[in-house]
Amino acid sequence: MMDPNPSLEYAAARQDQSLDELKELLRIPSISTLPEHKPEMRRAAEWLAARMKEAGLSSVKVMPTDGHPVVYGERKQAGPEKPTVLVYGHYDVQPVDPLELWISDPFEPEVRGEDLFARGASDMKGQVMASLWAAEAWLKTSALPLNIKFLIEGEEEIGSPNLRPFLEAHGELLASDLCLNCDSNILSADIPSIVYGLRGLAYFEIRMQGPAGDLHSGTFGGAVPNPANILCRLIAGMHDSEGRVTLPGFYDSVRPLAAEERHQLGQLPYDDAWWMKTSGAPALSGEAGYSATERASARPTLDVNGLLSGFTGAGSKTVLPSKAMAKISMRLVPDQRPEQVAEALDAYLRHHAPPTVTWEVIHWASAVPSILERDSEAVKAAIRAQQTVWGRAPMYSRQGGTVPVVGMIEEALGVKTLMMGFGLPDDNLHAPNEKFHVPNYRRGIQAYIRFFSEYAG
């Protein structure tokens, strides 16, 4: 293993410079969703490309897509026997509304206490710069112990609409052994953590129709099928009394949670009281036999996301609705597949929907779940890197949400992702007064420096 000390010293000697540079990038209002910010998007990409060149990367280019460009840079001096890491990040940021709730200008970064406040500080220019600084620290002091490629996109905040075709078009350029996704967080400033599993998603809309048109509930009520009642009955039947999903075969591909993994998840500082306080729910519920943390991250779910039928204004209207609609999504865990649960939903409806209604299902969105084995080289290297920097072992966690780019990269490039970023849960992502904890920026640079040598072996 290469000695990281000179790299760590290089970074430590340039703490002010690295913070100033982050501020410089944060001053560019690269809001991807606003068409009038297109020049700013270009400016951020160009700034980043120039910075990559200074860091010692080669083949740096601003690559066009049908939307905002991707910034690419690489350094492949470690040779083919060493692993190649694809660092993923994004340089676009969320809009800033409501502006009046910001204490300081979102695009004039300001350090207050130990936090740097600016739009994009934690999501995720701070982590783009930390990973770039880690690469530079190696490149300016000794050889980078592995091959590295940077893929920094400009459309993450709008759903990465052009990333998948970009990945497919540049498979050779982006070929790698591991993706390091820096768009992530740790449990708290003092508790590092590794997200080794992400849930997937399958999102559906059920459209149900009974009578040809809305009817008077007095004249027809009782004789004519009410699609709203029927839809409620079908949705109710999708769970049993123990909170398990009843769709046929729904759990067939679910990896069981081993006792050791459950023990690790049980160490996370999220007890029932935490879930109740954070959600504001009067009580918790869910699949019997699992903790709230397990149910929210390591077990699959089926939730209604929307309901609409008939009259929804103030007061009363005695309509027997002809239509009823439900948005239903399932969070998937390894090794479930969106197309499997889509078929399970369809089979359930074919079997249980009565002949009094017609129905169709629209499959709006899909994302595969993903998991990186806790005993894989990547996870073990990340554990060692964080342990050294923080002086304590990181916790293992699984994330209940979906990071669509992880599934995209796995499917398009065949590359697994390690999530390792250094945001905090209270960084106000997508909200006013977004911040990045400055000590995390510094520890993040150190952790990436160490990860590169740990993973290179």
Place this chain on the structure above:
Amino acid sequence: MMDPNPSLEYAAARQDQSLDELKELLRIPSISTLPEHKPEMRRAAEWLAARMKEAGLSSVKVMPTDGHPVVYGERKQAGPEKPTVLVYGHYDVQPVDPLELWISDPFEPEVRGEDLFARGASDMKGQVMASLWAAEAWLKTSALPLNIKFLIEGEEEIGSPNLRPFLEAHGELLASDLCLNCDSNILSADIPSIVYGLRGLAYFEIRMQGPAGDLHSGTFGGAVPNPANILCRLIAGMHDSEGRVTLPGFYDSVRPLAAEERHQLGQLPYDDAWWMKTSGAPALSGEAGYSATERASARPTLDVNGLLSGFTGAGSKTVLPSKAMAKISMRLVPDQRPEQVAEALDAYLRHHAPPTVTWEVIHWASAVPSILERDSEAVKAAIRAQQTVWGRAPMYSRQGGTVPVVGMIEEALGVKTLMMGFGLPDDNLHAPNEKFHVPNYRRGIQAYIRFFSEYAG
């Protein structure tokens, strides 16, 4: 019984005049919901009061309310040993939009074939004039065999907001033995019928809340209660597998249908094919053991009228909604009471709603069901009157909808209502090209003339 023949001859000799007068009333655009038509409302009331005086009624007056006035007239010569009938009608009409779909001007009545086309022809100026002509025919030829009072309101099409206080303020003036509500129809031009029962209504909104605010379904899904799923489960549980309502005590006050009554309802020309064709539903459903006609008119129901929760736009949004709302109405049959089923709903929710949600129920609307015994003097008199005029026995039917004024009159005056009007199911009520079948106008006058003597005994 008084001989109706001179009265019938009086009416028969004035067929053109009675039709011309109806047209005159129809030319007044008395649309109660349009503020700019207030002068027309007044004009219609004054016209009707003048016409009542000409007919031989006394104490005729246009009586103020907080909205449009009531027209009142009476004739009490039959003496206290004879019954008093309160004739109910309304002189207001629905708006005419969309005007471009009318073949002729809605306020320039036109006879095409055997139908008179105009807004308000069937709903219900035709029947107001028919009942008034029947009274005049008696008054101008011999003594009216019973005491009569006319109550013609101007706000039926806007929900009679001022009628209840009017009834309560004038209880003595309006005291009577029976209300004859002419705002009704028969099965077809050749098949007279008696509506002897009306369903009531209890209309609720359930508002359910789980978490304090909308949550991300990835981060929280599985651990936190979803009020939309829970509301669906609660609604599903409101019916059993046989289509019966499960609210505790829901059927306790329901009058059973006797075999003879079921036989009579079975004679109505509404078989399953008719219900399917009329509703456009792919199949029928409802309470086991009853025909569609019975389920839609003589059995109580529970229907969802509206559902709303979470995200209802196009596409997907992975929200775990904090709130879910359902509008739920029950159609009631004698002797159910709205307050009883309100308590039953509350008891059901108290027992079945889980502690993971909070909820409240808003009781938006109520109407008591009503029934006039088929062997009552009023129904028997109506049967004899229709049988003589049409040459065939009328059918007995119950109406699935609610006529709120019937409940109001029963509650405020303690008077039962006989529904006897002569509209047809295809008269385009509330729609373009409203019409009244001219032979029904003539037979209606005859039927009211005969009913007055039949009921007087």
